[in-house]
Amino acid sequence: MVLSIVFSTATIAMILLIRRFYGNKLTAKWKYYMWFFLLISLTIPLLPIQYIDWKHSVPQANNSIMNTSQHSETSTSVNNGNWMNDFSYSVNRLDFTILSEIIFYGWMIGMVFFGVFAILAQVRIHRIKNASTTIENQDVRRLFARCKKSLGITQDLVMKESSVVTSPTTFGFFKTYILLPNDLDKSFSMREIELILLHELHHYKSKHVHVNYIFLVYQIMYWFHPLVWWAFKEMKLDREIACDAAVLHTLDRQSYKDYGNTLINFAHRYARFSSFHLTNQFFGSKTHLKKRIINIADYNGDSLPKKRKGIITCIFLSIVITIQVPVTAVTAEPNDYYDFDDDQPVYEDFSDDFGGYDGSFVLYSMQNEQYHIHNEEKGTLRMSPNSTYKPFSALFALEQNVISIDHSTLNWNGQPYAYNEWNRDQDLPSAMQHSVTWYFQELDKQVNEENIQSFLEKVDYGNHDLSGGIEEYWLESSLEISLIEQVQLLQDVYTNQFEFEEEHIQFLKDVMILEENDSGTLYGKTGTGNINGKHRNGLFIGFVETSNDTFFFATNIEENDHATGSKAAEITLDILNQKNIYHHRKEGKQNDT
Known part of the structure; x- marks a missing residue:
């Protein structure tokens, strides 16, 4: 909604500046055409263009180049008995859920209200049409036929008269009525009636009746935006004016004055003006009438230079609107999706294992180059990585020489934490454990x-977004990544596609x-999204090395509370066991944050 307001306001301002x-x-026609770019601008925020992947895809590797049999001297011990303990770090976030719901339902109520209003307007027009009578004057009917022929209109149009309308009116989506x-x-000469009919027929020929319905839809959707309503009024x-110019284009220069006088005479004869939605009317408000008369008086034809400038202006607006597309995609929030384009993933249903949690499981076999996915929609949804980001934080620090394999200790600053294990100096193995x-x-x-x-962009980590601040960008904040991206990134780091130091990759592993x-070696990291004391998001990522393959996995579960990384790990291990990939000895719990 914010994007739609910003883009529409900017587009309206630009069109008004060009008009001014x-x-x-x-030409009058090109000034009218400019308003269609506003429709495009209003449409862009409604399109699912956030799914477009504007980033360069990182190629996937097939063969591991890591030495899996050697470990550095500071490696953690195998079979760490307490690896599933929960160390949850709560972050405070404003909960906009209720406000978002109020805004959404308010918008829906507004659309329903204006939608009902539009339906009632259509019913009113229908009643006026049914109450109208056939025009008996044969001269007027023959004149109508000649006007149609002069404009090349062969479709069957219905012309009637009504005591309700005070201005010639054209309407009808499927069948057009005038x-x-x-x-x-009795009030106007045949010449004046001819000019009036030419104006209404140009509305039909230019599809203005159908455009009315299109603009009505946008007015209903953007009922809350006064500038959009005002812009549509200016568009009308x-x-x-464009319709006036089209009529003048068919007349000789001496008839321009007759056409202008017809408008003025109509204003004098019908001082009371009744406006009808979804119609095109010959006579509008007196303010609009004055502007139309001025344009008629200044009309000198549609010169070629004016047409060329109109085309150039529309090209310029096209460029401006085109720029809005990637801007919308980049700023799409709060959750965007990764564009997953694998040709033949295997979709599996592990709903029973998830036990009521909403979530996803993604597995990739390096040997078979095959994805196995439970709930692809959730698997492509980007979310905060929480503590599953910590291995990458460590890798970046190693590459930047902030820590080294032999010297990774940081001193505790004395600030007390809820977990005794945190209240001491830490090296990378203990901090990860x-x-x-x-x-x-x-x-x-x-x-x-x-x-x-730079590192995030190099490895193409999710949305690369650090705007949440250096301390919390990966803790239910700005940085987001999907499960499928997690799996792809694990594989790329495992095979060192980014050409980091080999010893750093091995140390991280x-x-x-x-x-x-006996079934293999399990590597991984859990994470828990703890928002305002509630466990909303549980994650477990990692890989399993077996004797004949390496499997990369990522699991996510979501709930209003009790969705922890340790629970995500339990679900993952159950699935790996079912698929006969890895058999876990159930002891201990995973360290979550």
Whole structure:
């Protein structure tokens, strides 16, 4: 909604500036056409263009180049018995859920109200049409036929008269009707009636009746935006001026004055003006009438230079509107989706394993180059990584020489935390084992925001967004990544597609070991989104090395509370066991944040 307001306001302002300072160099038709760019601008925020992947896809590798049999001297112990303990770090966030719901339902109520109003307007027009009578004057009917022929109109149009309308009116989506005020032939000459009919027929020929319905839909959707309503009012004026110009184009120069006088005479004869929605009317408000008369008096034909300038103006507006597309895609929020384009993923249903949690599971076999996915929609939805980001924070710090394999200790600053394991000096193995958030926050500070941004872009980590601040961007904040991207990134780091130091990759792998048994070696990291004391988002990412394959996985669960990383890990291990990939000995809990 915010984007729609910004884009529509900017587009309206640009069109008004062009009309104000450049309008006399354009034909009436091109000034009217400019308003269609407003429709495009209003449409862009409603389109699902946030799904377009504007980033360069990172190629996937097939063969591991890591030495899986060697570990550094500071590696963590295999079969870490307490690796599923929860160390949840709560962040405080404003909950806009209720406000968002109020805005949404308010918008819906407004659309219903104006939708009902539009339906009633259509019913009113229908009643007026049914109450109208056939025009008996044969001269007027023959004149109508000649006007149609002169404009090349062969379709069957219905012309009637009504005591309700005070201005010639054209309407009808499927069948077009032209209603004239009663006894028009007694108040105006045949020449004046001819000019009136030409005006109404040009409305039909230019599809203005159908455009009315299109603009009505946008008025209903943007009922809350006064500038949009005002812009549509100005658009109607430009449409009438364009229609006047189209009539003048068919007349000789001596008849221009006759056409203008017909408008003026009509204003004198029918001082009372009744406006009808979804119609095109010959006579409008006196303010609009004055502007139309001025344009008729100044009309000198549609010169070729004016037409060319109109085309150039529309090309310029096209460029401006085109720029709005990637801007909308980049700023789409709060959750955007990753454009997953694998040809043949295997979709599986693990709903029973998720036990009522809303979530997804993504598995990739390196040997078979095959994805297995439960709930692809959730698998492509970007979300906060929480503590599953910590391995990458560590890798960036290693690459930046903030820490090293032999010297990774950071001193505790004395601030007491809820977990005793955090209240001491930490090295990378202990910080990863106990998911010590302050350790990785300090690493980020020393790496600094500029370098982190470069690393995120290098590895194409999700949306690359650090706007949440150096301490919390990965804790239910700005940085987001989908499960499928997590799996792809794990594989790319595993195969070192980014050409990091090999010893850093190996060290990171060592500190991610969770357990090892006859079925293989399990590596991973959990994460829990703890918002205002409630566990909203549980994550578990990692990989399993077996004797004949390496499997990369990522799991997410969501709930208003009780959705933890340890629970996501339990679900993952159950699925891996079912698929005969890895058999976990159930002991201990995972360290979550």
